[in-house]
Amino acid sequence: MIDEAEPVLREDPVMDRLVDTHDPYVEPDWTEYERLCISIINQQLSTASAAAVRERVFDVLEDEVTPETVLAADDQALRDAGLSRSKVDYIRNAAHAFQEQDFTRAGLAGVDNDEVVDRLTDIKGIGEWTARMYLLFVLERPDILPLGDLAVRRGIEQLYSNGDELTRAEMRDIAEDWRPYRSVATRYIWAEYEADSSIDLDGVGVYSE
Missing domain, CATH: 1.10.1670.40 (Endonuclease Iii, domain 2)
Structure with a gap:
C-alpha cells in the first residue's frame, strides 16, 4: 500500500x-485482540504513559494477551499495572466480544468501514477513536x-x-x-x-x- x-x-x-x-x-505483529487492548490502554494517555502502562499490563499477562488470559487475570494486578477500573472493564468487554463475534481481519474482510465502526462501538469502552485505530492498524484500511x-x-x-x-x-x-x-x-x-x-x-x- x-x-x-x-x-x-x-x-x-x-x-x-x-x-x-x-x-x-x-507496528509489531500484534494480534487483533492485542491491538484493540492497546488502543483501550492508550485512551486519554500521553505516548510515554501509554507505552509504560502497556508494558506493565503485558507483563502481568506474561505476554499472552488473549480474551481468555484477560478474563482470568486478577483485577488488582491489572489495576496495579496502571489500568483504571473502567479500562479493566473495557478490555474484558472486548474479550467477551471477541469470544462471541469474529473481529479478525478475515472475519471483517467484507465489512465496510462504517459497519466496522458500528460493531466495535457497540462494545462498552470502544469509541470512535479506538474503532478508527482498529481500521487503520489492524484491518489496514487505506483511507482512514x-x-x-x-x-x-x-x-x-x-x-x-x-x-x-x-x-x-x-x-x-x-x-x-x-x-x-x-x-x-x-x-x-x-x-x-x-x-x-x-x-x-x-x-x-x-x-x-
Whole structure:
C-alpha cells in the first residue's frame, strides 16, 4: 500500500518532503485482540504513559494477551499495572466480544468501514477513536483519517499552518489531496510528530474518543 500511495502523496509538497524524510511507522505483529487492548490502554494517555502502562499490563499477562488470559487475570494486578477500573472493564468487554463475534481481519474482510465502526462501538469502552485505530492498524484500511487523535491534529497544524489552530473541516480539506491513501499520510504525520520535539504533547491526553 505504501508504494501505491507514494505517487499520490508526492503531489502534496508537504507530503513529498515527509516521504523523503521518514519511513512510515510499522507496528509489531500484534494480534487483533492485542491491538484493540492497546488502543483501550492508550485512551486519554500521553505516548510515554501509554507505552509504560502497556508494558506493565503485558507483563502481568506474561505476554499472552488473549480474551481468555484477560478474563482470568486478577483485577488488582491489572489495576496495579496502571489500568483504571473502567479500562479493566473495557478490555474484558472486548474479550467477551471477541469470544462471541469474529473481529479478525478475515472475519471483517467484507465489512465496510462504517459497519466496522458500528460493531466495535457497540462494545462498552470502544469509541470512535479506538474503532478508527482498529481500521487503520489492524484491518489496514487505506483511507482512514483519525482526527480524534490529538497528535494527528497537532501534526497537521504544525505542517500546514505553522502551528496555528485549524478546524477539523479545514483538516479534512487538506487531507482531500491524500485520498485514497489517507491512512498512509497519517502514518507519515505520526512519524513527523515523533521526530519533531517542537510538537510537545507529553503529559497531554494524546488519544481521545
